[in-house]
Amino acid sequence: MNTISTPVRRLDAVEKTAGFTKYIADMDFGDFLYGKLFRSTRARARICTVKKPSLPDGYYIIDKNDVPGENAIHMINSDWPVFADEFVRFIGDSIALVVGPDKKIISKILSEIEVEYEDIPAVYTIDDSLALKGGVLHGKDNCYGDYTTVKGDPESAFSEAAQIYENTYETGLQEHIYMETQGVVGLWQDGKVNIHGSLQCPFYVRHSVTPVLGVEEDGVRIIQAPTGGAFGGKEHYPDILTTALAVAVNKLKKNIKIFYEREEDIVNTVKRHPSRIKIRTALDIDGNITAMDVDSIIDGGAYESCSCIVLQRVVFHATGVYDIPNVKCRGRAVVTNNVPSDAFRGFGAPQASFAIESHMNHLAEKTGVGSLDFKARYFQKKGSVTNTNGEIHEEVKLKEMVAKAKAMSDYDRKVKEYGKSSSKGIGFSLFNHGGAFTGNGEKEIINARIKVRKLKDNRVEIYVSNVEMGQGLLTTFSKIAAHTLEIPIENIIFMQQDTELVPDSGPTVASRSILIVGTLVGKASAKLKKQWVDGEEITVWQEYEAPKDVIPWNQETLQGDAYPAYSWGVNVVEVEFDKITCEIKIIGAWNVYDVGVPIDRLVVEGQIEGGLVQGLGWAYLEKMEIREGRIQQRTMADYVIPTSLDVPVMENDFVLNPYEESAFGAKGAGEIVHNGGAPAFLEAVQMSTGTQFNSIPLTPEKIMESLK
Amino acid sequence: MKQKINFTLNGKSVSVETDPLKRLIDLLRDDLSMISVKEGCGEGECGACSVLLNNEIVNSCLIPVGTIIGASIETVEGIRESESGKRIIDAFAVEGAVQCGYCTPGMMVGAEWILRKYDKPTPDEIRVALSGNLCRCTGYDMIINAVETAAKRGLK
Numbered sequence: 001m002n003t004i005s006t007p008v009r010r011l012d013a014v015e016k017t018a019g020f021t022k023y024i025a026d027m028d029f030g031d032f033l034y035g036k037l038f039r040s041t042r043a044r045a046r047i048c049t050v051k052k053p054s055l056p057d058g059y060y061i062i063d064k065n066d067v068p069g070e071n072a073i074h075m076i077n078s079d080w081p082v083f084a085d086e087f088v089r090f091i092g093d094s095i096a097l098v099v100g101p102d103k104k105i106i107s108k109i110l111s112e113i114e115v116e117y118e119d120i121p122a123v124y125t126i127d128d129s130l131a132l133k134g135g136v137l138h139g140k141d142n143c144y145g146d147y148t149t150v151k152g153d154p155e156s157a158f159s160e161a162a163q164i165y166e167n168t169y170e171t172g173l174q175e176h177i178y179m180e181t182q183g184v185v186g187l188w189q190d191g192k193v194n195i196h197g198s199l200q201c202p203f204y205v206r207h208s209v210t211p212v213l214g215v216e217e218d219g220v221r222i223i224q225a226p227t228g229g230a231f232g233g234k235e236h237y238p239d240i241l242t243t244a245l246a247v248a249v250n251k252l253k254k255n256i257k258i259f260y261e262r263e264e265d266i267v268n269t270v271k272r273h274p275s276r277i278k279i280r281t282a283l284d285i286d287g288n289i290t291a292m293d294v295d296s297i298i299d300g301g302a303y304e305s306c307s308c309i310v311l312q313r314v315v316f317h318a319t320g321v322y323d324i325p326n327v328k329c330r331g332r333a334v335v336t337n338n339v340p341s342d343a344f345r346g347f348g349a350p351q352a353s354f355a356i357e358s359h360m361n362h363l364a365e366k367t368g369v370g371s372l373d374f375k376a377r378y379f380q381k382k383g384s385v386t387n388t389n390g391e392i393h394e395e396v397k398l399k400e401m402v403a404k405a406k407a408m409s410d411y412d413r414k415v416k417e418y419g420k421s422s423s424k425g426i427g428f429s430l431f432n433h434g435g436a437f438t439g440n441g442e443k444e445i446i447n448a449r450i451k452v453r454k455l456k457d458n459r460v461e462i463y464v465s466n467v468e469m470g471q472g473l474l475t476t477f478s479k480i481a482a483h484t485l486e487i488p489i490e491n492i493i494f495m496q497q498d499t500e501l502v503p504d505s506g507p508t509v510a511s512r513s514i515l516i517v518g519t520l521v522g523k524a525s526a527k528l529k530k531q532w533v534d535g536e537e538i539t540v541w542q543e544y545e546a547p548k549d550v551i552p553w554n555q556e557t558l559q560g561d562a563y564p565a566y567s568w569g570v571n572v573v574e575v576e577f578d579k580i581t582c583e584i585k586i587i588g589a590w591n592v593y594d595v596g597v598p599i600d601r602l603v604v605e606g607q608i609e610g611g612l613v614q615g616l617g618w619a620y621l622e623k624m625e626i627r628e629g630r631i632q633q634r635t636m637a638d639y640v641i642p643t644s645l646d647v648p649v650m651e652n653d654f655v656l657n658p659y660e661e662s663a664f665g666a667k668g669a670g671e672i673v674h675n676g677g678a679p680a681f682l683e684a685v686q687m688s689t690g691t692q693f694n695s696i697p698l699t700p701e702k703i704m705e706s707l708k
Numbered sequence: 709m710k711q712k713i714n715f716t717l718n719g720k721s722v723s724v725e726t727d728p729l730k731r732l733i734d735l736l737r738d739d740l741s742m743i744s745v746k747e748g749c750g751e752g753e754c755g756a757c758s759v760l761l762n763n764e765i766v767n768s769c770l771i772p773v774g775t776i777i778g779a780s781i782e783t784v785e786g787i788r789e790s791e792s793g794k795r796i797i798d799a800f801a802v803e804g805a806v807q808c809g810y811c812t813p814g815m816m817v818g819a820e821w822i823l824r825k826y827d828k829p830t831p832d833e834i835r836v837a838l839s840g841n842l843c844r845c846t847g848y849d850m851i852i853n854a855v856e857t858a859a860k861r862g863l864k
Contacts, residue, residue: 013801016809017816018793019744019784026743177844179748179756179810228746228810229844262749470808470845602804602850609847610807636753636842644848645839649831 004483004664005654007602010475011489012468024183024198024225025259032185032255033058035248036106038096038113039268040088043337043629044122044134047086050095053112059100061109062248069214073239074207079138080303080340082212082243088117089137090302090337091629092268097244099256122337124629126276126297129334138335144300145308145333147315149558151387152326154282157291161282167362169279169355170695171678173624174272174344174617175633177641180228181265184241185257186249193246194221200234201507202497203465208239209246220246224497227469231614232343234469235509236305237270266639267631270342271624273298273310273333277318277355282326287367289378291326294318298351300333301340307333310341312438313348316562317675319387320356321398321430322378327387337629343509346433346674350615353431357679358694361686370415371683372402372428380432390551390561397655398430401570401592408651409572409590418687424587426574427683433672434563436512439553443546448505448517452481452524454538460485460528461493462521463502466513468494471670472603473513477521479599480663484525485532503541511668514599515565515659520544522663547661565659567667568594571612571676574648577688582700582707584620584685589650591676596659596667604669605652611673612650617642619678620685623697715776717742718786728774733757735773736783744784744813748842755841758814759783765821767840784813787820792862796820799858800851807845814841819855829859 015021038061052061064071064083071085072078084095098109121134129142136142158164184197193213199205202222209220222242227234241258248256260269275298282291296314300307315331346353364374379399384392405428406412414426436442453461462481468474474494482489495502505517524542531538553560574588591608598604621640625632633639658665678696686692691706711728714721717740726735736742736759745768748756752767759768760782787793796819799805806812815838822829822837829837834855835848843851 007804009801010804010806012809013806014797016806017784017797017800017812018788019813019816021809022743023746023810025747026737177842179754179808179842179844180746181748227808229808231844262751472807606804606807606846606850609849610845611847613847614844635751636749637751641842641844642847643839643842644835644852647848650847650849 004479005598005601007600008475008479008489010472010603011478012474021226023180023228024185024196027225029185029187029255032257033099033101034103034106035097035099035245035256035258036110037094037244038098038110040084040091040093040095042088042117042119043091044120045088045117046120047084047088048116048118051114053109055109056105059105059109060252061096061098062251063096066247066251067212068250070211073243074211075236075239076306076308077304080305082247090339092339093302094240094244097248099248099252122629124336124338124626126299126334129336142335143332144304144335145311147311147558148328148330149315149387150328151385151389154291154293154326154328157326158282158293161290162285163283164280165283165363165366166278166280167359167694169277169358171275171351171354172697173274174622175266175624175639176231176233176344178229178231178233181260181262182237182241182269183259184238184245186245187255188249188253192219192221193249195242195246196223196225197238197242198227198234199224199238200230200467200469200509202499203504204236204507205238205242206499208243212243213246213250222499224467227467230469231345232347233269235343235507237342262636263634267634268339270305270340272344273300273307273341273348273351275314275351277351279355279359281359281363289324292319292324294329296331296352298333299336299338299341301336301338303340305340305342307341309438310343310348314352316388316434316438317349317352318356320353321380321432321568322375323380323384324378329387338626339631345611345614346671347510349433349671350674350678353675354678354696357429358682361683362692375430386562388562389559393549394565394659395657396568397594397657398568401568401594401655404653404655405570405572405590405592408653409574409588411572414574423577423579423688424574425577425684425686425688426572427680427687429571429676429680431672431675432566432568433511433675435515435565435567435668436563437510438562439555439560442516442544446506448520448544449503449541450505450517450520450524451503451539451541452521452528454528456535456537458534459491459493460487461495463495464505464517464521465497465502466505466508466517467497469508471607472600476514476599476603477518480518480521481525484522485529511567511671514666515662515668516544518599518666519662564661565667567669567672569672569676571680573677573680573684575681575684575688577685582704586616586646586648588648591650591652592655593669594655594657595669596662597656597665598654598669599664599666607669607673608652609650612677613642613647615674615677616681619681619696620698621646623699711774713773713777715778716780718782726773728772730773732768732771732773732776736768742783742785746810746813748811755818756811756814758817758841760817760821763824765818784816787816792820792823795861796858799854799861803850803854803857805846805851805854811841811843815843815851819858822855823859823862826859827863829855831856
């Protein structure tokens, strides 16, 4: 039967494979100059003097003095300056932009700029930050955010506990390694700054650039170029580049390109937040969980960017898919003088999921029950109260998903066999992911609007600000419109994400595209269908409408429904352990998801597989260390992501669970797919080595140390 | 110092006056408009700049132009015109092998190389052959399937 889930050929597949797609570096913008940032070499210092060399003709140094508006990049907060003023806060902080026609001469100029610094003791760790080493760096306590939620009465439950189990779980940095590095081009056209770039969120860039230039919203124009991967790394980071670029274009009235080479990209751009999560669990005399206390701390690095929003997701996903009667969650995001951390697929949920799943596995082992049986006692279900005293509104199909994944992976047999001195192991993780902006953000912050326009020739244009960046949005949005209108997908035109062409339907983040904006495309298409007259031009606008029957959100108290709906997933990962080298080989992976109804099964399976592999890379291959603020793994030879040889054959399946508020019942799938790989991997490694681990990346060196 | 370099690009003779130390990727992209050749890392790790040099797959970011005199260079701009190239493109579309697409032309060069070398490549052979081409989106399985599909369709 042909349904919305039946795969179609992705609309961009042929053009991309055949090499016709022009990414930002492939486009011809005529005459242009290159720009390259001059950066801090100190992690925390006061700038005493900057001595500039004399410049050859046609070369320029742009800095804080050239900023016509505010020297502050507006993200969630606006603490990150375009160019450092008095202080630098991390190695790589922007001080100036050198602009000119020849890259070699630009490099020479960069090497000739002399800065005299006065160093201040820097903070590189969570503990140093909380101890306010070197003096306060942010606010009063070095916390970008400090949130607490309470459900039930955890205090009494802990005082009455028969036993308490406590452990701490740590995760490391992760670099996005989108295959296409950061790239933006600024043009002086129509008397204003025009920016083309590899971007997730053209309206975020506009939001950042306009106050820096001191112009109104229509004073700049932002256009997305085909984007070669992003994963959160092109959500806010392009604001750093485009604000500096805009200042230069505005001053010089010339076209300028800033393209990062890979090393520049790896060492200067934002990362996934490292985390340290302590979980204390109260158990009664029979070994039942009566309460949990989850204390999560993430390292936000030198500027806030969206650390607080990431932190909220850490806190709201702290007890995973489990309904624990009494829960206290505290989360803090701290400032350090490390490279800032920001959005990365999963947005804090992978860190939370790693901790809670690992903790539940340990609890199961302590109580002598199989981990899946133990976890099943606490599965959330429809009506369960969440940690923010909201509610799970949907049917939770975890049991069905577990049964499927067990059958696919032959789990029960393997658990029995591998338990006894085999070098193989199998792990199982369960997780969810709240869709869209936290709480009432969709209404209060975004309030998305879109339009569809029927042309006289009966083709239909879709106007949204959400971008195709590899996740398949071009195809899935077109499919929603085509299926609703019952017209061929070839008759849908997906308009370019250009701030002067499309309305602001919000950023391409937070697993909100399908859930929120896809829904608007569906509604607008349904209205258009009713009004349809062959040969006439018709435009239909659609604004966001909050879902019915949710518990209202209070952003001050963090109470209510944190998310309108959740996607759900389970991963099974099988590994083989080499006792000599301590290397782990992943030999199997099985994945079952409830994403409502997949809009194109193949597109969603692509998310499932890619996200799992990214999560597994984070779990055991992708080691990134910072020593005294300096990233050690600086190239793709040092920072290793999974290759085709590190990946097993994966099998995927779905449990259908239509969400009544969305187009065709779909929920998001872009981020949840990163949430389960690491804990499933860890459980499998523990089975194969007979040793407990609590931190990732779990490298062979770390395993070898622990087995000594 | 510039030098005259003659070679074949996608079956056609090319003659350029250029610095022999220039990277092949720069010659192809900047001087000859072969934009299918992508730069991902600039150090031979990622395979986005893969081309065929005398039928072997190489990273064009590591090849100085002075070493390709008289050689045959093939890029996706040439491969896409061939029967096998069209089969690969179709198989990539059918199997879901494309997401952001930035690694994909390099993968296509890899696929063409596999199809020339093996009549019936096994999934393991494909996995090994493509292990120098990194993809951050797909998790690889769908790319492996696509190459296998393209090979099978070439047999009938």
